[in-house]
Amino acid sequence: MFDSLSGRLDDIFTRLRSRGRLDEKQVDEVLREIRLALLEADVSLKVVKAFVTDVRERAAGAEIHKSLTPAQQIIKIVNLALVDVLGEKNVGLRPVDMPPRVILIAGLQGSGKTTASAKLAALLKKQGRKPLLAACDLRRPAAIRQLQLLGEQAGVEVSADVSGTNDAVAVATAALKHARDEGFTDLIVDTAGRMHVDHELMAELGAVEKAVDPAETLLVCDAMTGQDAVNVAESFLAEVDLTGVILTKLDGDARGGAALSMAYVTQRPIKFAGVGEKLTDLEPFHPDRMASRILGMGDVMTLIEKAEGAFDEAEAIKMQEKLRKADFTFEDFLSQLQQIKKMGPLSQVLSMLPGGAKLPAGDDMDAQLPKVEAMIRSMTPDERNDPKLINGSRRRRIATGSGTSVQDVNKIVKQFDQVRKMMRSMSGGKGKMRLPGGMKLPPGGM
Ligand SMILES: Nc1nc2c(ncn2[C@@H]2O[C@H](COP(=O)(O)OP(=O)(O)OP(=O)(O)O)[C@@H](O)[C@H]2O)c(=O)[nH]1
Ligand SMILES: [Mg+2]
Structure with a gap:
C-alpha cells in the first residue's frame, strides 16, 4: 500500500x-x-x-x-x-533556565494524552531527570486513577486533586508548587479530553496554561485523524500557544497524513511519535521517515x-564528442568503465546501449573487467592514447605487468579496435549516439 x-x-x-x-x-x-x-x-x-x-x-x-x-x-x-x-x-523539548520545565499536554478526547503524558515522564526519567505528573483531567471519573496507575508503572509521582475542589487550575497550580518545592525537573500536565466545539473545556485549557506558564504546550493528535486535522489544529492554536505536536498511534496502519496536516497548519514541529500502548512506546519523531511513509517514496x-551520484554529465558530453571524432582512447575506455561499474553489471548496462548487443564479448565482460582494467593500467600513457603503438614487444610487457597472457592482451586490443570501428560507423550516421555516460537510468529503474 x-x-x-x-x-x-x-x-x-x-x-x-x-x-x-x-x-x-x-x-x-x-x-x-x-x-x-x-x-x-x-x-x-x-x-x-x-x-x-x-x-x-x-x-x-x-x-x-x-x-x-x-x-x-x-x-x-x-x-x-x-x-x-x-x-x-527531530526537534527536542525546549530547555528552561529554571526548573521545573512545565509541559502542558492538550488534545481531543481519546487522542492519547494520558498515555503520552506517562510515556513522556518515563522517557525523561530514563534520561536521569525527575519528572512529576499532574492529573488535571477532572472531567472523566476514571482519568485520575488511569494516570496514577501509569505513574506507578513508570515510577513517577503523580500530583492529583486531594481537596476535591474539582478545579483543573487549582490542581495544576498546586502541582507546580509541589514540583518547585521538591526539586522536580519537569512537570507534565495531563488535561481533559475535549471535542473542539467544547468552549468551556477550551477555556479551562487556556486557564491552566495561564496558571502554569508552560515551556511546552504539546498537541496530542491521533495519526488516524483525517480531514478533521485542520480544524483540530486551528482550534487549539486559537486557544493556547502551541510549541509542538505528539503524533500517536503511528503503530497502526495510518499513512500518517495527519503529520503533514498538523505540521502545515500549526507550523510547529512534531516532537514525538507514539508507536504502541506500552510506556516505552514513545519515540522522537523523524521527519524524513515520515516523508517516505506518506508518499511511499x-x-x-x-x-x-x-x-545523481553515478554520472557526471559534463564528462559524458565530452566523451560523446570524442567518439564522434573517433579519437576514443584506452584512457577514455578506462574512465567509462569506472562510470559504468557504478550502475550495475556491465553486461546489463552494455546491452542497453544503442547497438550494445553487438558489442564483442559483452556477456563475460563482468568477469573480465578486473583483467581489462589491469591491462589498461599496465599501458603507458602514450599507449593508452594511441593504441596503434601497441606492438608485439609492448604486448608482452603489458601481459607481464598485468599478470595476464599475451593472448589476453591481443584480445582486448582487438576488441577495443572493434568497438572503435563500431562507434565510428554509428557516429558517422546522424551523430545521435549516446554513451553510457549520457544515459539516464536503466529501463525498469524508474
Ligand atoms: N496502539 C496505540 N495505542 C495508543 C497509543 N497512544 C494511546 N493509545 C491508546 O489509545 C487509547 C486512549 O488513550 P488515552 O491516553 O487514554 O487518551 P486520552 O487522550 O487521554 O483520552 P481522554 O482522556 O479520554 O481524552 C488507550 O487505549 C491507549 O492505550 C499509541 O501510540 N499506539
Ligand atoms: Mg486522558
Missing part, C-alpha cells in the same frame, strides 16, 4: 524518459499523482492543495540537476517540500540519489 505512488509514477516516468524537458502538462500529470497519494494518505484537502501549489511553483523555478531526468527532479522537489513542512531533523529517493 505504501509504495503505490512510486508504482504509479514509474508508469509516468517510463513514458517521460524518452522525452527531453518536462513541459507544464507533464508536470501536471506528476502533480496529479502526488495529489492523489497525499489524499490517500489522509492529508487534509486544504493542505494538499497548498502543498501541490508550492511544489508547482518550486518546479517552475527549479534548476534541473544535470544528471536527473526532469521527472526525477520533481520527486526531489516534492521531497524537499515535505521536509520543509515536516522539518529536517523511499525507493524513489534512493534511485534519485544513485542517479
Whole structure:
C-alpha cells in the first residue's frame, strides 16, 4: 500500500524518459499523482492543495540537476517540500533556565494524552531527570486513577486533586508548587479530553496554561485523524500557544497524513511519535521517515540519489564528442568503465546501449573487467592514447605487468579496435549516439 505512488509514477516516468524537458502538462500529470497519494494518505484537502501549489511553483523555478531526468527532479522537489513542512531533523523539548520545565499536554478526547503524558515522564526519567505528573483531567471519573496507575508503572509521582475542589487550575497550580518545592525537573500536565466545539473545556485549557506558564504546550493528535486535522489544529492554536505536536498511534496502519496536516497548519514541529500502548512506546519523531511513509517514496529517493551520484554529465558530453571524432582512447575506455561499474553489471548496462548487443564479448565482460582494467593500467600513457603503438614487444610487457597472457592482451586490443570501428560507423550516421555516460537510468529503474 505504501509504495503505490512510486508504482504509479514509474508508469509516468517510463513514458517521460524518452522525452527531453518536462513541459507544464507533464508536470501536471506528476502533480496529479502526488495529489492523489497525499489524499490517500489522509492529508487534509486544504493542505494538499497548498502543498501541490508550492511544489508547482518550486518546479517552475527549479534548476534541473544535470544528471536527473526532469521527472526525477520533481520527486526531489516534492521531497524537499515535505521536509520543509515536516522539518529536517527531530526537534527536542525546549530547555528552561529554571526548573521545573512545565509541559502542558492538550488534545481531543481519546487522542492519547494520558498515555503520552506517562510515556513522556518515563522517557525523561530514563534520561536521569525527575519528572512529576499532574492529573488535571477532572472531567472523566476514571482519568485520575488511569494516570496514577501509569505513574506507578513508570515510577513517577503523580500530583492529583486531594481537596476535591474539582478545579483543573487549582490542581495544576498546586502541582507546580509541589514540583518547585521538591526539586522536580519537569512537570507534565495531563488535561481533559475535549471535542473542539467544547468552549468551556477550551477555556479551562487556556486557564491552566495561564496558571502554569508552560515551556511546552504539546498537541496530542491521533495519526488516524483525517480531514478533521485542520480544524483540530486551528482550534487549539486559537486557544493556547502551541510549541509542538505528539503524533500517536503511528503503530497502526495510518499513512500518517495527519503529520503533514498538523505540521502545515500549526507550523510547529512534531516532537514525538507514539508507536504502541506500552510506556516505552514513545519515540522522537523523524521527519524524513515520515516523508517516505506518506508518499511511499523511499525507493524513489534512493534511485534519485544513485542517479545523481553515478554520472557526471559534463564528462559524458565530452566523451560523446570524442567518439564522434573517433579519437576514443584506452584512457577514455578506462574512465567509462569506472562510470559504468557504478550502475550495475556491465553486461546489463552494455546491452542497453544503442547497438550494445553487438558489442564483442559483452556477456563475460563482468568477469573480465578486473583483467581489462589491469591491462589498461599496465599501458603507458602514450599507449593508452594511441593504441596503434601497441606492438608485439609492448604486448608482452603489458601481459607481464598485468599478470595476464599475451593472448589476453591481443584480445582486448582487438576488441577495443572493434568497438572503435563500431562507434565510428554509428557516429558517422546522424551523430545521435549516446554513451553510457549520457544515459539516464536503466529501463525498469524508474
Ligand atoms: N496502539 C496505540 N495505542 C495508543 C497509543 N497512544 C494511546 N493509545 C491508546 O489509545 C487509547 C486512549 O488513550 P488515552 O491516553 O487514554 O487518551 P486520552 O487522550 O487521554 O483520552 P481522554 O482522556 O479520554 O481524552 C488507550 O487505549 C491507549 O492505550 C499509541 O501510540 N499506539
Ligand atoms: Mg486522558
